[in-house]
Amino acid sequence: MKTMEKTKLVASTTILAAVLTACGSNTGSSDEPVKITQTMSWFAQPEMGGHYAAVAGKIYEDAGLDVTLQQGGPQVSNVQLLASGKVQFAMANADEVVLARNEGIPIVTIFANLQTNPQNLIFHKDSGITKIEDLNGRKVYTATGFPFWQYLSYKYKLDKVQVQNYTGSLAGFSADKDSVTQGFATNEPYVLKGEGIDVDWFLNADLGYNPYGNVVITTEDMIKNHPDTVKKYLKATVEGWDYYYAHGDEVNKLINETNKDYSLDHLKSSQEITKDFVFGGDAETHGLGYMSEERWKTLVDEMKEAGMIKKDIPTSELYTNDFLPEK
Structure with missing residues (x-):
């Protein structure tokens, strides 16, 4: 089975150059929906169900967004796709963001789908x-x-x-x-x-290593130049998670059509397990997608202690909660 996200950071200078030259071409005209492409962390599955639910329930569409969800996989580098401007949002593990920022790649986490990493x-x-x-x-x-x-x-x-x-x-x-x-x-x-x-x-979380999972990342440029689009996208995604657990059969059918490796029974089982990973933890009190400075600081310290990075990275460079909808 293919299950794990692949950490594939390409040469930092190449990616950084692509970030600096990528232009925001997703704004569209005032009377047209904003085109958005989000690449997922792996093949379609319930751990990213809120996004697929927002498509199935036309929540993105109602928010004025024309969203394409692009599956990930072993040959897909989400950081590279994001940095080159080919997608507006991407999905990764929080530790991938730390590694990218360590290489000087200006990407930022704006939403944590999974409070506990599975x-x-x-x-x-x-x-x-x-x-x-x-x-x-x-x-x-x-x-x-x-x-x-x-x-x-x-x-x-x-x-x-x-x-x-x-x-x-x-x-x-x-x-x-x-x-x-x-x-x-x-x-x-x-x-x-x-x-x-x-x-x-x-x-792994019980063993002391718990980076936020399936985080949504974007570029500093996207945040600076299209803040309203970022807010709309995250608000619709939050609503999508509620829709998923109210219309599971409908959304799982869409996921199954996208990724045939998951049977409908498998999807239902995985959806049930995923629920606490999404709605538990800090999300229970602060709302879906929320991230704490303490969690990010712990992750940086752990990665530095284990020799994965050599320097401290300010948490302000790694994430922001500024675009999350009010609980």
């Missing part, structure tokens, strides 16, 4: 694993360049792990009950249960 490490129930340190000496299918693995392997001294290249396939993990694989709490457990494999997992 990234996890999955193991067979009868493997004897009871704590994260038990991964030492075992095969772990993971992408070594992913920030979550860099931090967790550093924090828990997982220096005896036999790292196996993660390709998106579960075949190796399924065949070896002593192995571990990266995944998403919203996806792989369902797939493996369907194959008759009992699993358990460590949620």
Whole structure:
């Protein structure tokens, strides 16, 4: 299964040049809808359901926006697409934003779809694993360049792990009950249960690494020159999340038409699990999409501690809540 977002930052000088030369061509005339393209973090799935719901329910359209949702995937660099001006909004993990800003790429997070990140490490129930340190000496299918693995392997001294290249396939993990694989709490457990494999997992957030997930990012230029469009887009997206949980069957049908790898039953299961990741945490008191300075500061500190970045990055460069609708 293809489940993990791919962190693919291209050469910073190339991207930075593209950002500086990209022009805002999405304003349209006063009597025409504003054309917007948003590239997603991966293939269509419930973790981004609010956006698809805003399309299905014509919420973007009613806000005067002509929105195209562009699927992500292993060969898609969202930061590059955003920086080059090919899309107005993109989706990423919060740690990808830190890495981009560390390279001087002026992108900003404007909305957090997932308050809790569903990234996890999955193991067979009868493997004897009871704590994260038990991964030492075992095969772990993971992408070594992913920030979550860099931090967790550093924090828990997982220096005896036999790292196996993660390709998106579960075949190796399924065949070896002593192995571990990266995944998403919203996806792989369902797939493996369907194959008759009992699993358990460590949620990375519970292990101390919890970057905001599926954040919406844009450029400093977009924020400066088209603030009203940014506000309209986020307001419609928030309304889309409410629409998704009121009209789940309708929206899941659209997601299924977009990504056939997810059956309708799978989508329904994933939607139920996703709900708390979206509506829980700070979103419960501050509204959907909200982000705290403390969370961003913790993430920067963790990434610096693990050697992923060398300098402190001001949180004011990483995110803003200024365009969120009032709760």
